[in-house]
Amino acid sequence: xxxxxxxxxxxxxxxxxxxxxxxxxxxxxxxxxxxxxxxxxxxxxxxxxxxxxxxxxxxxxxxxxxxxxxxxxxxxxxxxxxxxxxxxxxxxxxxxxxxxxxxxxxxxxxxxxxxxxxxxxxxxxxxxxxxxxxxxxxxxxxxxxxxxxxxxxxxxxxxxxxxxxxxxxxxxxxxxxxxxxxxxxxxxxxxxxxxxxxxxxxxxxxxxxxxxxxxxx
Numbered sequence: 001x002x003x004x005x006x007x008x009x010x011x012x013x014x015x016x017x018x019x020x021x022x023x024x025x026x027x028x029x030x031x032x033x034x035x036x037x038x039x040x041x042x043x044x045x046x047x048x049x050x051x052x053x054x055x056x057x058x059x060x061x062x063x064x065x066x067x068x069x070x071x072x073x074x075x076x077x078x079x080x081x082x083x084x085x086x087x088x089x090x091x092x093x094x095x096x097x098x099x100x101x102x103x104x105x106x107x108x109x110x111x112x113x114x115x116x117x118x119x120x121x122x123x124x125x126x127x128x129x130x131x132x133x134x135x136x137x138x139x140x141x142x143x144x145x146x147x148x149x150x151x152x153x154x155x156x157x158x159x160x161x162x163x164x165x166x167x168x169x170x171x172x173x174x175x176x177x178x179x180x181x182x183x184x185x186x187x188x189x190x191x192x193x194x195x196x197x198x199x200x201x202x203x204x205x206x207x208x209x210x211x212x213x214x215x216x217x
Contacts, residue, residue: 017036032189051199062086064087064098066087067125113125113127
């Protein structure tokens with residue numbers, strides 16, 4: 001049997017540090033936040049990066065079923081997540097509390113994931129989506145938590161988020177309209193060559209629209 005890769009070096013302190021970063025990302029939507037600490041790569045050469053592993057170790061436990069996109073599934077990764085998180089792994093996205101998605105272009109629609117209920121809207125899924133969060137902005141985000149010193153007088157925040165499905169903005173508009181139901185999203189850029197992974201939160205209360213195209217003068 002292949003030995004499991006270790007998780008965080010200091011599990012309690014590292015989880016607390018990453019959890020504070022997640023809270024920061026979700027409370028200030030569309031503002032990139034760097035993950036402060038990373039575990040080793042769970043499966044050497046695998047697509048499930050250290051950033052995804054940090055979020056799994058921080059957010060997931062025995063009461064949070066996980067859905068992994070088929071491109072991520074392997075017995076080695078399943079064993080890692082079962083051992084370090086204790087999380088059951090489901091093949092049904094509608095039953096997952098957290099979903100990890102490395103190829104957003106081939107992911108199921110947002111509506112396929114747990115939406116919560118009128119009685120328990122919190123019983124919905126949080127999606128961790130791989131995306132490129134650098135370069136020119138692709139969308140403008142607006143809603144609670146946006147505005148203030150970071151944006152001056154603006155009421156919208158620009159965000160670069162390459163690699164998402166062409167219909168993502170439309171799907172997200174439907175997701176927001178379903179509030180208090182709907183999914184939440186953490187966009188994750190797990191590119192270690194840029195000084196470590198960064199993430200940006202999109203809670204279901206946040207609206208996004210395409211970045212306006214500059215008109216030629």
